[in-house]
Amino acid sequence: MDQIIRDNTEKHEFLVHRSVFSDKEILARERAEIFNKCWLFIGHETEIPELGDYKRKKVGGRNLLFVHSQDGEIRALYNTCPHRGALVCRENEGNSRVFRCFYHAWSFKNDGELVGMPGKDGFPEDFNDEGTKNMKAVNRIENYRGFMFVNFDENAISLDEYLGNAKEYIDLVVDQSENGLEALGGVQEYSVRANWKLLAENSVDLYHGMPTHKTYFDIKQAQDPNLKRVKLEGKGIELDNGHGVIEYVAPWGRPVAQWTPIWDEKFKADMEEMKVKLADRFGEERADRIANYNRNIVIFPNLVINDIMAVTARTFYPTSPGYMEVSGYSLAPKGENEKHRLARNNNFLEFLGPGGFATPDDNEALELCQEAYNNNQEVEWNDISKGMVRGEGNALATDEVQMRNFWRQYNTRIQESLEKEAALK
């Protein structure tokens, strides 16, 4: 394989070589060039609101401990004992000032500092003077409006710079709440037997909406006799550093703030009130955008923030070319009243998540792609050309510019590394 991407703007054709979904060497290269170098979502700050709160997280193949240390800092500790390596914290979540490795009973403060070990007289006095016996923390951890990211590359650009103009879209999501967003409990930990990049594509793919999710739209039409035609209309936009977004109108309800017939009639007035408040804060135009427009955002490589019938964030990692582990979050305004919260969750679960009426069909589509990549040797290329004829600045939400942008970034990182290696040979 010479190229992994064929980007032919004259012919309006964009192709991705299918080996990127099935090749183990490509996965090793992704680990080195992408997961070891890009900003990766670890969690939302509200998951660990109190001092001592912690949660175990798998990020970029590492076992991390996402912890609100006693000094008020949020840290990501590598969950491994500096002594012999055992996983120090075995509970999935909780609150503790101290973590103790059960193997030889070394104890650590919740900022990672070693504070106790049996048989201290067997070690020199300056044993931990350089801090090498503390639990190690990920050096780079940064926060953008509650979304927390880590980077395993100490020399990486700042998160702020990395997100670039994607921040505008994250702002539109967060600004729906006056008090910020919070993560609900019950993060959905599931999997797909497919390559991880297929979910990055799928999460910002509106073209598949009608054919793949017909049963969902059938249900929406049955609930709402006025819904004669399902309209999914808007723009596809390429953002900095491989990020992308689609912004569009859709017939489902939005908890902030577009009423839908499965909700109480009384919510109509509440939603009008929400819109007035948004307009007071941001003006009519931005308020309309926040309340009535949907946004599916992909932050390269593997964070999706979808502000649709509810707000979900999902992140996903490969364990092999054909298998990914997904973590799905629900985010909602802090302090949202209970009736609205239930209505929101009701809307979420109708479409989203492993038990929803749509996500399992996405999962199936991805798995069928993966299964059929057994034919890669003879059928080599995926097509991602939709909308190129319109020009990348004029893309519709049902076009594919946001995916091409992902793939161009991917290509830069992977192809450069392939070429460097070839030059050395």
Add this chain to the structure above:
Amino acid sequence: MTVTTVTRQDVVDFLYREAKILDEWQLNEWAALFTDDATYTVPPLGDPNADATKSLYYVHDNRARLQERAERLLKKEAHVEYPHSTTTRNVHNIIVSNLDSDVITVECNFTTHRTKREVVDTFIGRNEYEIVLENNGFAIKSKKVILNLDSLRPHGKISLIL
């Protein structure tokens, strides 16, 4: 069948019947087992009594939603279950309580195997039911499916009715 004549065996037979009609994909018949105010829920893993305003359930169906769920899964466009997967449901360790009251409560363990495209996924857990007498038969007022799993890996989805 009246309140005074209901036996444990009647309840057990009812659970077996539910499992059988689900295995046979008679999903409208399954939905018909529920009362008009029924609920069907799958709480988050490890938190069976989670507050639904603070935690996200996997499934939190009211009667209308469970009907939609059943009807959707019978359509060819419910892609994840087309062609239908093959399922084998086992129900065991059945504990029936309050046989002589208006609402009979049942706890049981379940094992549901799903096979499709030569992959078998096994769902294990515990069901909690509230069952009432209606039209000379049983009707389910609530069914809570408590999955005893660490995660939905490698299953990836709850596309079946559990």
